[in-house]
Amino acid sequence: MMSLPAERTPVIIGVGEFLDRPTDPALALEPLALMEAAVRAADADAGGGFLERIDSLDVINLVSWRYDRVAARLAERLGIVPPRAVYAIVGGETPTTKIHEAALRIMNGNSVVAVITGGEAQNAVSKAKAAGITLPWTPPSKTPENPIIPSDHVTPLGMQHGIFQPIHIYPLYENATVAAWGLTPREALAESGAAYERISAVAAANPNAWGRKAFSADEITQVSDDNRMICWPYTKRMVANNNVNAAAAVLMTTLAAARAAGIPEDRIIHVHGGASAGEHMDFLKRDQYVHSCAQDAVLGQAMRIAPNGFDRVELYSCFPTVPKMARRTLGLGPDVPLSVMGGLSFAGAGLNCYMLHSTCAMVRSLRDKPADQALLYGQGGYVTKHHALVIGSRPAEPAWLMLNRDVQDAAEDARGDVPPYDGGYAGPATVETFSIVFGRDGGPSNGSVVGRTPEGVRVFGKIDIGDPDALATLLNLDAHPIGLPGVVSVGDDNLQRWRFA
Numbered sequence: 015m016m017s018l019p020a021e022r023t024p025v026i027i028g029v030g031e032f033l034d035r036p037t038d039p040a041l042a043l044e045p046l047a048l049m050e051a052a053v054r055a056a057d058a059d060a061g062g063g064f065l066e067r068i069d070s071l072d073v074i075n076l077v078s079w080r081y082d083r084v085a086a087r088l089a090e091r092l093g094i095v096p097p098r099a100v101y102a103i104v105g106g107e108t109p110t111t112k113i114h115e116a117a118l119r120i121m122n123g124n125s126v127v128a129v130i131t132g133g134e135a136q137n138a139v140s141k142a143k144a145a146g147i148t149l150p151w152t153p154p155s156k157t158p159e160n161p162i163i164p165s166d167h168v169t170p171l172g173m174q175h176g177i178f179q180p181i182h183i184y185p186l187y188e189n190a191t192v193a194a195w196g197l198t199p200r201e202a203l204a205e206s207g208a209a210y211e212r213i214s215a216v217a218a219a220n221p222n223a224w225g226r227k228a229f230s231a232d233e234i235t236q237v238s239d240d241n242r243m244i245c246w247p248y249t250k251r252m253v254a255n256n257n258v259n260a261a262a263a264v265l266m267t268t269l270a271a272a273r274a275a276g277i278p279e280d281r282i283i284h285v286h287g288g289a290s291a292g293e294h295m296d297f298l299k300r301d302q303y304v305h306s307c308a309q310d311a312v313l314g315q316a317m318r319i320a321p322n323g324f325d326r327v328e329l330y331s332c333f334p335t336v337p338k339m340a341r342r343t344l345g346l347g348p349d350v351p352l353s354v355m356g357g358l359s360f361a362g363a364g365l366n367c368y369m370l371h372s373t374c375a376m377v378r379s380l381r382d383k384p385a386d387q388a389l390l391y392g393q394g395g396y397v398t399k400h401h402a403l404v405i406g407s408r409p410a411e412p413a414w415l416m417l418n419r420d421v422q423d424a425a426e427d428a429r430g431d432v433p434p435y436d437g438g439y440a441g442p443a444t445v446e447t448f449s450i451v452f453g454r455d456g457g458p459s460n461g462s463v464v465g466r467t468p469e470g471v472r473v474f475g476k477i478d479i480g481d482p483d484a485l486a487t488l489l490n491l492d493a494h495p496i497g498l499p500g501v502v503s504v505g506d507d508n509l510q511r512w513r514f515a
Contacts, residue, residue, distance in 0.1 A: 017409055017411075017412065018121065018409075018410075018412045019270075020268065020269040020270035020273065021123075021268055021269075021270045022120065022121050022122075022123060022268065023120075023121070023268060023269035023270070023284070023409060023410075024116070024117035024118075024120035024121055024266060024267075024268065024269075024284075024285045025266065025267065025268070025269050025272055025282045025283060025284050025285065026113075026264055026265070026266050026282075026283040026284075026285065026373075026377055026405065027059075027060040027064075027265055027266065027267055027272045027275075027277055027281070027282060027283075028056035028057055028058075028059040028060030028061075028064065028263075028264070028265030029056055029059055029262070029263070029264055029265070029373065029374035029377045029378065030051075030052045030053060030054065030055025030056030030057070030058070030059055030262065030263045030265075030374070031052060031055065031222040031260070031261070031262045031263075031371060031374050032048055032051040032052045032055060032133070032260065032261045032262075033222065033224060033258075033259065033260050034048060034135070034138070034259040034260070035259065036138070039137075039138045039139075039141035039142040039145060039147055039149070040142065040147050040149065040150070042135055042137075042138030042141075042142075042149070042259055043135065043138075043259065044079060044135060044149070044151035044152060045076055045078060045079050045081075045133045045134055045135050045261070046081070046084075046087055046088055046091055046152060047091070048133035048134075048135060048259065048260065048261035049073065049088055049131045049132065049133040049261045049263065050088065050091045050092060051261065052131055052133060052261035052262050052263040053065070053088075053092060053129055053131050053263040053265075054092075055263065056129065056131075056263040056264065056265040057265060059265070060265050060267075060272075060275070060277060061275055061276065061277055063275065064127050064265060064267065064275075065092060065093075065094060066093075066094060067126065067127040067267075068092075068094050068096045068127050068128065068129050069096050069097050069098060069125050069126055069127055069128070070096060070097075070098040070099075070116060070119060070125045070127070070128035070129070071085055071088065071089055071094075071096045071098065071099040071100070071128075071129055071131075072085075072100050072102060072112040072115075072116065072128070072129070072130045072131070073085045073088055073099075073100070073101050073102060073131060073132060074102050074108055074109055074112070074130070074131065074132025074133075074364075074366050074367050074370060075101070075102050075103055075104045075105070075108065075132075075160055075365075075366045076132075076133075076134065076364075077104075077134060077136070077256075077364070077365045077366070078134045078135050078136040078138075078139045078364070078365075079134075079135060079139065079151065079154055080154045080155055080158030080159075080161065081152060081154060081155055081158060081159070082155035082157065082158060082159055083159070084101040084159055085099035085100055085101045086099055087152070088131070098125070101159050101160055102160070102366075103160050104160065104365075104366060104394070105366060105394030105395065105399050106330060106332065106365075106366055106368060106369065106392055106393050106394040106395075106399075107290070107330075107369065107392035107393055107394040107399045107400060107401035108366050108369075108392075108394065109130060109132065109264075109366070109367065109368075109369040109370035109372075109373060109392060110288065110369045110373070110390050110391075110392045110401045110402070110403040111290060111392075111401045112130045113130055113264055113266070113285065113373060113403060114285070114287075114288045114290075114401070114403050114419060116128040116130060116266050117266065117285040118419070120266065120267070120268055126267060126268055126271060127265070127266070127267045127271065128265075128266045128267070129263055129264065129265050129266070130263065130264045130266075130370065131261065131262065131263035131264075131370070132261065132262060132364060132366060132367040132370050133260060133261025133262070133364060133367065134256065134258060134259070134260065134261075134363075134364025134365060134367060135259045136256055136257050136258060136259070136364065136365075137257050137258050137259045138259050140257060169296050169298070171298070171437070171474065172297070172298075174507075174509055175460070175462045175474065175476055175509070176451060176459075176460040176462075177449050177451070177460075177461075177462050180254075180332065180333070180395075180396055181244055181245045181248065181253055181333070181451075182245055182449050182451055183297050183396040183397075183449065184248075184332070184333040184335055184336070184396065184397065185245050185246060185247070185248060185333075185335075185448075185449045185450075186297065186303045186447045186448070186449055186464060187303050187304075187306075187335045187339065187397055187447075188202070188247065188248070188333070188334065188335040189246075189247075189303075189447050189448055189449070189494070189496070190302070190303035190304050190446065190447035190496060191303075191304050191305075191335060191338070191339065192494045192496065193304075193494050193496035193497065194304035194305075195342075197494075198491065198492055198493065198494065199247065199490065199491045199492070199493075199494055200491040200492055202247075203235050203247050203491065204231070204235075205334075205338065205348060206234075206235060206247075206252060206334035206338065207231030207232065207234050207235040208231050208348070209334065209337060209338065209348070209352060210229075210231070210234045210235075210251070210252060210331075210334060210357065210359060210360075211228075211229060211230055211231040211234060212349075212351060212352070213331060213352060213353045213356060213357035213359070213360060214227070214228045214229045214234070214251075214356070214357065214359070214360040215228045216351070216353050216354065216355065216356040216357070216360075216361075217355070217356025217357060217360035217361040218356070218360075219356075220355065220356045220361055220375065222361075222371065222374065222375065223355070223356045223360065223361035223362065224255070224258040224260055224361060224362035224363070225255065225356075225360045225361060225362050227360070229251060229360070233251070234249065234251045234252060234359075235247075235249060235251075235252070236249070237249060237456070242452070242454070242456055243452040243456065244451075244452055245449060245450065245451050245452060246449070246450040246452070246458075246461075246488070246489060248333060248334070251359055251360075252333065252334055252359060253332075253333065253359060254331075254332040254333070254358035254359060254362075254368075255358060255359055255360070255362035256358075256362065256363065256364060256365045257362070258362045258363060258364060260362070260363060260364060260367070260371070261364075261367070262363075262367060262370040262371045262373075262374050263370070263374075264370065264373050264374065264377075266285075269282065269284075269409070280381060280384065280407075281381055283377050283380050283381070283405055283406070283407065284405060284406055284407070284408060284409050284410050285403070285404075285405050285410065286319055286320070286387060286404040286405060286406055286410035286411075287315075287319045287403075287404055287410065287419075288312075288315070288316065288319070288401060288402050288403035288404055288419065289311065289312040289315035289316060289401070289402050289418070289419055289420070289421045290312060290399070290400065290401040290402075290419055290420055290421070290422075291307075291308035291309075291311045291312050291400055291420070291421045291422045291424070291425040292308050292395075292398055292399045292400065292422065292425075293306055293307070293308050293395075293397060293398050293399075293425075294398075294432075295395065295398060297396055297397075298435055298464070298472060298474060299432055299435070300397075300432070301429050301430040301431065301432045301433075302430060302446075303446065303447045303464070305339055305342075305343070306339065306397050306400065307425040307426075307428045307429045308398075308399075308400045308422075308425040309339060309340060309343065309393070309397070309400045310343050310425070310428060311400075311421040311422070311424040311425040311428065312391070312400045312401060312402040312421060313340060313343045313344055313391065313402055314343070314421075314424065315402065315418075315421050315424075316389055316391070316402040316403075316404050317344065319387070319404045320386075320387040320389070320404055322386065322387070323387075324344075324387055324388055324389040324404075325385030325386065325387065325388055326351065326354055326376070326379060326385065326388045326389075327344070327346070327350070327351075327352060327353075327388065327389040327390075327391070328352075328353055328354050328355060328369070328372040328375070328376055328388075328389065328390050328391065329341065329352045329353065329389075329391050330358075330368070330369065330391055330392050330393040331352065331353060331357040331358050331359065332358050332368075332393065335397075336393055336397070337352045337353075340391055344389075353372070354372065354375045354376050354379045355368070355371055355372040355375040355376075356375075366394070368392070369390060369392035372390060372392075373390055373403075373405075376388055376390055376405065377405075380405070380406065380407050384407035384408075385406060385407055386406050386407065386408050387404050387405070387406040388404070388405055388406060389402060389403075389404055390402070390403045390404075390405065391403075433466065433470050433471060433472040434471050434472065435471070435472045435473070435474070436467070436471045436472070436473060437473075437474065437508075437509075437510060438504060438508075439467060439471060439473050439502055439504075439510070440502055440503050440504050440510075441467065441501070441502060442467070442468060442499060442500070442501055442502075442515065443465035443466055443467050443468075443473050443475075443499075443500055443501070443502050443512075444465060444466055444497050444498060444499055444500065445463055445464075445465055445495050445496050445497060445498050445500065446463075446464045446465055446466050446472070446496070447463075447464050447496065448461065448462065448463045448464065448477075448488055448495070449461060449462060450477070450485075450488060450489070458479050458485060459479065460476070460477075460479055461476070461477040461479060461488070462474055462475060462476050462477060462512070463475050463477060463488075463500065463512040465500060465502065465512065467502075473502050473510055474510055475500075475502050475503075475510040475511050475512030476505075476509055476510065476511050476512065477512055478511070478513065481513070483514070484512075484513065484514055487514055498514060499514070499515040500512055500513060500514045500515050501513055501514075501515055
């Protein structure tokens with residue numbers, strides 16, 4: 015098969031990361047400054063001289079400090095006026111999506127030099143708030159661009175149940191997959207601990223990681239004074255760490271421009287293609303919780319792009335269920351390294367920026383040890399939005415890059431019927447999955463069971479957190495509760511309640 019002409023072949027030529035660790039939060043750099051530093055570092059990594067040639071700028075969505083005109087403000091700091099400057103929406107999959115889209119624009123002749131960047135300063139913001147310090151930064155806007163809109167992500171019903179944050183919702187998958195995979199909760203927890211132990215070791219060896227400490231599996235999964243339970247079965251060290259001051263940037267151009275600039279071939283990384291798909295935003299309108307059809311679809315497309323497999327992978331690791339589901343879809347063994355960056359729990363990253371840092375780490379890894387194809391898999395929302403990107407040391411086949419990026423139809427074709435929901439149902443039901451939230455005092459604070467009636471209708475019942483027998487059943491490490499019978503009632507607040515039969 016013929017290759018793309020060098021003038022249309024998209025490549026990554028520069029990566030940059032920047033960490034800011036001032037002892038005094040008043041001296042911390044604001045997100046715009048962090049991103050500026052990362053972009054300049056990416057330009058330097060490419061040999062310099064590309065900044066003024068940037069014609070496309072993508073900025074990953076900010077959470078720690080809400081500006082207006084975000085992309086325009088960053089362009090002004092960089093002293094550039096790119097024809098295209100875009101501020102992205104919220105999503106952990108956004109970095110790989112934007113890199114993929116930049117590659118397609120380059121391939122189609124609509125861009126020559128593109129940069130994707132993102133950064134956060136949540137660590138400084140939190141410390142300044144605790145100390146009562148006013149940060150001397152660009153004032154935040156009263157009407158920020160692309161804010162998080164809670165109603166787009168969580169229904170009022172989820173809020174009423176107290177099951178509305180990512181840490182509350184990912185356990186629905188974690189607890190359901192235990193039964194589907196024929197494991198006990200103890201065995202599933204051990205798998206999470208072993209995987210995250212290896213990921214933490216990667217972070218410990220990564221100079222660009224925010225956290226650089228390796229932990230044993232027991233230190234990750236067992237509750238301790240500095241590792242409290244947050245939402246069963248996830249402890250603090252199994253949860254994403256977004257409390258960082260960090261930024262990253264990826265610089266892309268054409269193969270022709272890279273060669274003209276004298277960049278050595280072994281520093282040029284090729285974009286081969288990728289795919290995106292999503293689940294319903296309302297977690298009660300998913301067909302099941304033992305896998306994600308959208309995740310399966312994007313990883314299936316990635317495997318078609320790389321039929322000989324991946325030399326290395328970066329699987330999004332906001333919570334253990336994500337890489338555990340992904341590695342099974344990919345057919346990877348339990349001991350395969352799942353990260354080149356060091357994971358969200360350990361290396362850490364800004365809320366939507368992890369896959370940008372991971373891309374930087376993967377590019378460096380491929381330069382150090384070339385490989386045909388590697389996988390970057392990102393996720394956003396609540397097992398909601400998925401994107402896979404394949405990159406490698408050798409040029410891509412044009413057909414790979416031009417494969418349909420949107421594989422939503424494949425996800426829908428694989429999806430089972432979504433069970434109807436009946437919030438007024440009272441009667442017998444069985445456990446489909448569940449989530450139990452823990453408070454800072456170390457004890458359970460609230461929880462709910464997603465259940466099914468004998469007719470297959472879905473129900474959502476609050477747990478009596480003061481019922482020791484119900485908690486003992488749900489928190490049993492040696493026998494999962496999936497499929498156990500119970501009874502649903504409706505309270506005076508019109509919310510369903512769950513008790514075991």
